[in-house]
Amino acid sequence: MRRQGLLALLLIVFRGFAAEEPQLPCVPRDFGFGSVVCVCNASYCDTLPTPVLPSAGRALVFTSDIEGARFLRTQLSFSDNQNGTGADVARFALESTAFQTVVGWGGAFTDAAAKNILDLSPDAQDRLLSSYFSPSGLEYNIGRVNMGGCDFSWRTYTYADAEGDVELSTFALQPEDTDYKIPVIKRAEALAGRPLKLFASPWTAPKWMKTNNDYVGYGQLRTDMYQPWADYFVRFLDEYAAQGITYWGLTTQNQPYDGYLPDFSFNCMGWTAEEQRKWVAENLGPTLLQHGYEGVKLMILDDQRYQLPEWAESVLNDPVAAQYVDGIAVHWYTDQYVGPERLTQTHDLFPDVFILGTEACEG
Incomplete structure (x- = not known):
């Protein structure tokens, strides 16, 4: 397995430590896509130990870029001279306006990701997971988990596929959970030395709950299934808790617009903002509260930012749903067409509601 660095210049401020581990350098490999990746295998993987806070007046910088730098470490000096020159000078414009704090960084524990990790040799598994989650790696602290099958699954499934089981008596985690995702999540948390902020997202309800009786395509949740679908979320949280895994958050639906597209090709379920508002206010919210999950962070939309701020207004202007x-x-996926001002507009309307980027995939 290979890990590509962030294509960005990162200025990082760290807490101090008494000593700093040596950083193992990237072993580059070029696959002909215009840049390089760092090789990570059973015998070697580059590292990024937690740095020591630099001395006063200096900044510690890590650079990864398309030219091939991978966490290239340099130190810069601060300067209050606007006319100062030189590559070793760092300048900052300090903002007095506070916006939102950074929750963290992470990735997705999908069925496919877990299987590909577990198909590696044990040593390669450990090095790869360490490179993402351990103090000698990226220290990821967030993980997204698909609730049932998704487009990174090798089959279509939910946890209650028995026709008409509104009581969810057949609800059960699947091998994709017990044999793949859960073991990888536990190993990641062990390497991190702390619980991860895990959040779950559903791609579809059981097909018998839907208007089209299918996992895919144009179809929505039947209105008479609003409460069973809310109960399904609680059962998911309960079953994972029984496996020793607790969730920091939930999203209401992965890409709810997909289920309103004709012939959409992978697991989906359509919602309008008004439908989501009603379900959250009357079913999901009260059900989570009733079962002791009021502390779980509930996120709406889970789709493209061109739907903001209208989607947020439709849901959050209802005080019961909000x-x-x-x-x-x-x-x-549509960021090239819609600028970040949509996020600013939404934040200004609802400053107490955080905005989290939950999916960004290239494949």
Whole structure:
């Protein structure tokens, strides 16, 4: 397995430590896509130990870029001279306006990701997971988990596929959970040395709950299934808790617009903002509260930012729905068409509701 660095210049401020581990350098490999990746295998993987806070007046910088730098470490000096020159000078414009704090960084524990990790040799598994989650790696602290099958699954499934089981008596985690995702999540948390902020997202309800009786395509949740679908979320949280895993958050639906597209090809279920508002206010929110999950962060939308701020307004202008909502989840697939001002507009309307980027995929 290979890990590509962030294509960005990162200025990082760290807490101090008494000593700093040596950083193992990237072993580059070029696959002909215009840049390089760092090789990570059973015998070697580059590291990024938690740095020691630099001395006063200096900044520690890590650079990864398309030219091939991978966490290239340099130190810069601060300067209050606007006319100062030189590559070793760092300048900052300090903002007095506070916006939102950074929750963290992470990735997705999908069925496919877990299987590919577990198909590696044990040593390669450990090095790869360490490179993402351990103090000698990226220190990821967030993980997204698909609730049932998704487009990164090798089959279509939910946890209650028995026709008409509104009582969810057949609800059960699947091998994709017990044999793949859960073991990888536990190993990641052990390497991190702390619980991860895990959040779950459903791609579809059981097909018998839907208007089209299918996992895919144009179809929505039947209105008479609003409460069973809310109960399904609680059962998911309960079953994972029984496996020793607790969730920091939930999203209401992965890409709810997909289920309103004709012939959409992978697991989906359509919602309008008004439908989501009603379900959150009358079913999901009260059900989570009733079962002791009021502390779980509930995020709406989980789709593209061009749907903001209208989607947020439709849901959060209802005070009943708003009392259950903590955040707004966004994806990046139309960012080239819609600028970040949509996020600013939404934040200004609802400053107490966080905005979290929950999906960004290239494949």
